[in-house]
Structures are given as C-alpha cells and as structure tokens.
Amino acid sequence: MAMFLLPLIIYLTSFSIFFPSPSHAADTLTPSDTLRDNQTLVSAGGVFELGFFSDLISGNHYLGIWFKADAAKVVWVGNREAAILDSSGVLQIRSGNLLLSDRRQLQVIVNSANVASSPNTIATLLDTGNFVLKEEDTDTVIWQSFDVPSDTYLPGMKLGLFGQNTTQPSFHFLVSWVSPQNPARGLFTLTLDQANSTKVVVWRGDGRHMDIAFWDGHNLRFIFDNTSSKNDYNFSYHPIGEEDAYYTFSKGRYDLMWFVMASTGDLDQFFLLDGNIWSISHRLCEDFAGGNTGKCLSSLPSICENGDSFSVMNGSLPSTFNSGGWINMxxxxxxxxxxxxCSCTAFVSVQNGQQVCQLYYQSRKDLLKIVKKGPGIVYIRGGATSSSGKYKIIL
Known part of the structure; x- marks a missing residue:
C-alpha cells in the first residue's frame, strides 16, 4: 500500500481541546424532545455522538458530531458561522425542521437547504456518522448531514457536483477549519473540478489551486499514491448524465477510514483498526513523486510585521465604535x-441577530483601553506564540 512506501509522518493523535457533554442512550430527536448543552444523541451501535462542544480558546459552543470513543475527532459541525457564545444552546424540531437557538434568541435552521413541508419529522444519528431528518410516517429523507460536510470525508459521503444544468445546482465539498481550535470556514476547499469532474482539486483562499487526484478509469489516483501499488481506498466515480458527478468510497479493510481537509493545507487520512486510531498527513505538493519542490499548497506566510496570528480577549468594543462595519460576515x-x-490591529465578530464584522485599525495600546468587559471576544493581531494553536488568551 502506498502509505507504507512513502516518507510520510504517521502519528498517534491525542487532543484535549474539546469538552463534549455527558451522553444518554437515545439516537433520535423527536418533536417532543429538546437537546441541551448537557445532553447528546448516541448512534445505535455507539459509534458516533451528537451534541454541543466548546473549545478552550474562545469558549464558543458548536453543534457537532464526534466519535463516541474519541470526542476530539469532530467530523461535522452544524453552526460553523453562527457560534453559540455560552452553554445556552438548544436543538429541537419545530414545524418539522431542526432549529438551533440560544439565550440571545439567535435561531438557525440547521436544515435550511431542505426545509421540511411536513411537521411529522424525526432526526436520527446513524452509525455511519450521518444525521438524518426524515418524515416519521414515510421514512422520506428530507435532509442529511452527509449532504453538507464540514472538513471531514466519511465513507458513504458523496463528494461532487449536483444539478449542474438546473437553476439550483449544489456542491458537496470539504472546507478546512480556520485552525485546529476554530471550526469556522478556513482557507482550504476540497472539491471536484467543474470543468472536468474526474479531477479532485484543492483551492486556497488566494485563488491558487491544484489537482490532487484523478480518475484513471478504474481507480481514484492521488498525487501521494505510488501508482504501481494496489489502490486501497475503494473509491467509485459516478457520472450521471450532464447533471451529477460525484465520488464516494467505502472503509476498505479497516474498521473505518476517513479524510480531513486540515487547516494547514494538508490532507489528513485517518484509520481505525482494532480500536486504535492513527493517521497520515499528506502534504499537497505539485511534484510529490520528485520530492518536496517547495511548491506545496500550504498556508501562506504572513507579510505583516506582527504576523497573522491573533490573541483573544474576552470583551467587546463600545456600541459607539463603528470602524468598518461589515454585515453578514x-x-x-x-x-x-x-x-x-497589515494596519488592521484587531477584529470583532458580533452576532446579535445579525452577523456584523468590525475591524480596528488604531494602536494595540489604545485598543486595550476601550475594550469593555463582557461575554464577547476581541481578536487582536500578534501575541499568539503557541505552536499548537492559532490563538493565545491575553490575561
């Protein structure tokens, strides 16, 4: 197999940044249920768990799915751009739809891409890691988390292009986290090439992209594959007329195998076998077979004197402060x-019914004088010196 023939880093993973809630045995949410921060759903076979998790850096809370045996392995996030600031999050079914709300009355319809027309729905977490909303009487699937992946590609997911010649085309793609601690949409996107759907492409935020895999007629070949070895990914390619084209794969000879589009620009591959999880981090280079040529599609180096890392401080800017108000961001x-x-010293993302972005361009010293105490977060350029994370808390 290719992974044993290439000089890749194989490592056991151990993280402790997330604090998932205690669980109970139920795998299904009904209209009479509410799922709160101290409750979770567990798939019937005990493989996956769904609930709220938070991180040590910002304290934000997110609705997510993770491995029951390893809560640090979050495979799906339902509110990447609408973080809950505390433990007041509630998930429930209202009018047939999955509604996420908090004490601020922030309301997010999780299945907004496919709104239910029937009020008789239930949502079940499956052992595949898929969270499915369906009509209780007919078992008709209205929405599923597999159709809106985050950064993780699990067996059974369809990665591809759908309805390309219709008025409402859709795309199933992976988007990296901003950092290992921040599940908001990051810099890297893994998707199919619209011009040639047999190719898998990774895009970076600056517009640069590269092909990382292609369909050779029988197998999906990655740039980090040894092409003389047997393909061990069990991928299949499904072109359906001119409308749809997607890839899917099975777990192969492992108990489970999955991919993650990492915030660093690497493509991480995870394996579960006999209860043990290990991973390989594949660097995305344009000439992998010839060695590292320095043309890897990795994070861009900062050109700013204070870098592109941000410290975090609890608090908010005064309500009278209005330097650079950007709406719905x-x-x-x-x-x-x-x-x-590089003149931007700090930023604040305010989410009080409407997502507003405020940018601060004055001195850091003056900024610290006007920050008001409170539950919000101010992100300040510089000072994040920890190699394990992007943000460092300012005390």
Missing part, C-alpha cells in the same frame, strides 16, 4: 479581512 470572514490589511 462570520468570524472567519472577519479574520480574512483583517489579515488582508
């Missing part, structure tokens, strides 16, 4: 805007 969008201008 999440945390990752605010960060991208701030990074694009």
């Amino acid at each position: 999440g945390t990752s969008d605010c960060e991208t805007l701030c990074k694009s201008n």
